[in-house]
Amino acid sequence: MAKALFIAEKPSVAQEFAKALKINTSRRDGYLEGDNAVITWCVGHLVTMSYPEAYDEKYKKWSLATLPFLPEKFLYEVIPGVEKQFKIVSGLLNREDVDTIYVCTDSGREGEYIYRLVEQQAGVKKETKKRRRVWIDSQTEEEILRGIKEAKDLSEYDHLADAAYLRAKEDYLMGINFSRLLTLKYGNAISNYQGTRYTVISVGRVMTCVLGMVVRREREIREFVKTPFYRVVSTYAYGGGGFEGEFRAVEGSKYANSPKLYKENGFKEKKDAQELIDALGAVQPIEAVTDSIERKKENKNPPLLFNLAELQNECSRLFKISPDETLRTVQELYEKKLVTYPRTDARVLSTAVAKEISKNLRGLCAYPAAGNFAQEVLEAGSYKSIARTRYVNDKQITDHYAIIPTGQGLGALQRLPAQSSKVYELIVRRFLSIFYPAAVYRKINLVTVIGGEKFFSSFKVLEEPGYLKVAGVRQNKEEQIDTGLLSALQSVKKGTVLPVEKLEIKEGETSPPKRYNSGSMILAMENAGQLIEDEELREQIKGSGIGTSATRAEILKKLIANKYIALNKKTQILTPTLLGEMIFDVVNRSIRSLLNPELTASWEKGLTYVAEGTITPEEYMTKLNNFVRSRTENVLNANIHYELRSVFDAAAKFYDAKGRTGSGQQKSGGKKNGNSKNQQPV
Template identity: 30%
Template sequence: MIVTWAFGHLLGLKMPEEIDKNWQTWQMETLPMIPKQIGIKPLPKTGQQLKAIKQLAHRKDVKEFVIATDAGREGELVARWILEWIHFNKPVKRLWISSQTNKAIKEGFKHLKPATQYDALYESALARSKADWLVGLNISRALTVKYEDSLNAGRVQTPTLSFVRQQEKQMDKFRPQTYYRIELEIEGQKALRVQNNPYEIKDQQEAQNLIEQMKQHSGTVVELSEKTKTENAPLPYDLTEIQRTANQRYNFSAKKTLSLVQSLYETHKVVTYPRTDSKYLTNDMKKTMKERLQAVANFAPEVKEYIKAGATVKQKAVFNDVKVTDHSGLIPTEQRASPAKFSNDEQKIYNMIVSRFLTLFANPHKKLQQKATVAFANERFVFTQNKVIEPGWKPSEDTSETTVQWQKGQKVRPNFSIKKELTKPPKPLNESTLLEKMEKFDLGTPATRAEIIEKLIRSELMERTPNGLQVSPKGKQLLDLVNPSLVTPDLTKKWEDELEAIAQGKFSSNKFLKQIEQDTKQLINEVKQSQKKYQDFSLTQKECPKCGSFLREKNTRDGKIYVCSNSECHYHRRKDPKVSNHRCPQCHKKMEIIEGKNGAYFRCKFDGITEKIPNKKDQKKKMSKQEEKRLLKQYSKPEEPEEGPLSIALKEAMNKED
């Protein structure tokens, strides 16, 4: 076998200017751009790897090609584009696995399938890619040309941005209101008055009057019910749920969580395929449960008990072939983990996956729930108390006995109090709640949702704040300028349903793309006819020293910069000086790099000290503190002390005494 690799996509669809010379200049007259054939091209820095794959694939001793990329829609596209680019015309097979342990890989190679079985999946991926090209590039170019600013729109990212904005509008409309609720206390237990609308009592006197009315009647337990409630363990995580939970628990971004799970899958090989949208397991995985438990035997004391009991899964509903799409839920593999090799963050995610997995082997959580309804004439108060019968998969829950012995017909002494409450404002969306909405409305896939959020932030349409996600002034305007059909998730849902039908061989990709072309023409026509105005909030009053146009403020990974608003001018500079790792000799704080007339130099903003930036030769001569510490450590290792005559004599004397 010859093994080689792709690192994500090596190829992508050609850009408009590479297809037609008329599309090199951004102008409204050439829109919409609908090429007969888009074609593919190597992505930057991938040429050498493509060349290597081509040379290997065309070796005379190579008889077939095995696609072993991610087992999913996008993984199929990665491989098929490579095969197309290198003009491979020998048999092609497909390795389809959900974990990367040696056992899973060997088993997968025993059951290789003809790649033609996955042609429909490739057609679906290709159709999605072309559709995003047609809508995304055309709309973004139309908006950018019309409003003279970089405005990116798309059928997934725009409705995602709209969700955040809708929540902000609800927050803006919110006005806090005071309301009152009546509480009854009996033997230390409390219950609120039952009412259809909890906010109905707006006045404290009204609440007091109601209490006086109730006091005229004796309180009676009019209804008593007992019910055993059984709660089964939760199903394994899918990618979106673990991203949401990690965001709530550790404030991890969706992108960071995906990266950590991917590392556990690819590098450590201790979890199954991460980019899954299913929480279920296939029936043929039942026979692997004992091995998976043995792999996590040291994780918790109860694991050994589960193994002794035959590794029996108590949450039977988890095995459901129909509900497993390309991949099963996220669970540990049969490979034992080496926690010492994990980073702290990898350990947190691994603990989440294993803990959820282990609950499948625990008994259901059972509790006896007793409800007592106390009536004062027509007013009702319902007291609820629980007694845990079997903790099951929730061992930490309180198992104390109930505290009130209720009896039907029992008389109750009125002990009322008034609770003053204030209506709570809606919270801004964070990544967890945004992912939940994206999943509900089929925006993106588990594999792409994290990147969609990152793209909105990179393009300055949305911002992360300590309180949650926030739409920027630019993003607010974009939502007003863009076509209404792109703001709602309806178009994307329609697309995803049709793309899934293509993947299952039930719908034609050609028919799908013809419809996308029609939609694109309609969308561009709407932009051209729009009379809406745009205000560029990033435009400053600072003039470009080269052409005199105003400078625009822009966020980059390296901080804020000023760029010229004139598309023909390429002037740019930093807004704030760059902070270096070079320390001030006086206060020892990091110094800034200042661009002066005679070149760059270091300056301390705290005490004004300046220093020349050494050239490369000087830098080589001067040893850094890290190098200094490393050399000191290397040459300061204590040598073994030589034994003197006295030491030798003492040892001999001690030995004789023994």
């Protein structure tokens, strides 16, 4: 009798498929078998690309003479540690009684690649098998059954598979060629400078670009010169309380466009600020006349749902956990049926999911931390109109919709670590927020005139919390003004005279750029090197970024493991190491385009075009080969050794052998006694 073969990515997922299918299976070595079905699993990747020496023994030794390495046909091999499972899966794929193969690996580019490599290496005769792709958004029983029922022919995912193969070839060719090239040309320059035996310069399409972002930011901070400025501030005694106004040199001011100003609200010199105070205080008592008062309401809508990058950023900010830890945590929640597929770029729901969203809400009613809110949403019926909001948009979804709670699997929460519970609650609260109204603020903008100069005051008070009560967002200090003052301000109108208690100078200074933390770096990678704080703007400009939602955390992890950047686990702040800065300088003077976020993002965009069928794999491969060949030739024909000593010296003065100096400065010179593995900036 013909049987169907289901291939999952992990043993635990295979078990979930067996439960959902409700088939009686017996446990075999590496698979489960029933009367009509066989269920097996990979253990992540079973097959990988072969090292260059598999093509020719001459490539085993690193040599400039063998570069660029650009094979016409790529070779693959079974990963040694998982040979046994590969043989089991390969045998099942080729069993004569298996007529239909259901591909149940993770629903994404990487999951597609895992299966296609196995099928290729196993030599499956495609014409003798039906091949179906199961594409699911969660591991709940109903979603698994839906995915099996609606499984499409595997050929419909050929473009996605093409993109997956190309991504791997791209990383392989750039990594092997450029790492060997720069190591052979300039590795000794780094080793000689640091007094070490040898240095391998590890280069990657995405990894090197991210290293560049961290190093550039560190150098911006070092080169930043603080500029002091002096603000003139008025204090008003009014309504039983007090508030401040800030001088600004707007049109009509005698200081408008004056060279004495740093900005319209600050003087370069303290004496000029004092001069203004003396002039305004010449007539006593000092009084301010209300020039204008504007009262308005402002709505703040619930944020969009989480994709992986946004979740990683929030977990870094709130819980100080790395993107890699966040991904591991949310992947576990997914495998426990608690949330939907985590490796997603979308922040909205599909129309189909919106129609069934009440099921998720009903399940959440049993969740102690926020069940009351789910019940409130169901009773109010606000979920019924969610499809007409900005939180549902089929056009903004490619592979998967946003990360949301399934409403199932709550029993598993008690057995998970506390960190997993915190991340789950964060996802739940963000999800429930979209069913609540906007938070409403009352804003008051007041302009007063003292001696012909204008002073500006503004107040923002939360009037109706709306979704904030669900999201658990704390009020800012500026949203918590005295109610008596607020009431008194209601009677202020144009011409109202306000007594001035005092005029004073408040000194400030410009701030350097912030270092990236692990979360803000993920957002910057998602937006092609731009760290955009404003969520709405971030969503508007989002396109193909650096890396993908599935790989960004791994890139950071690799940079940290290579000791190119350092991660402060308490703050999640990222800084370069001396070794990382030296490698940056080598790349910056030899293959500078590898440090360009826009160019790196364009490669990712090209893979998207392949996945969509807009360009062919051959077109992409031609461009890739030309890029590797031309950059290799440029490096082979150049020599930058004479430049490196000075740039190494410039970076080294910020490091010592232990990684820190008391002053943050150190005499320039060779780092013969240094250990780059631990060197981090002050």
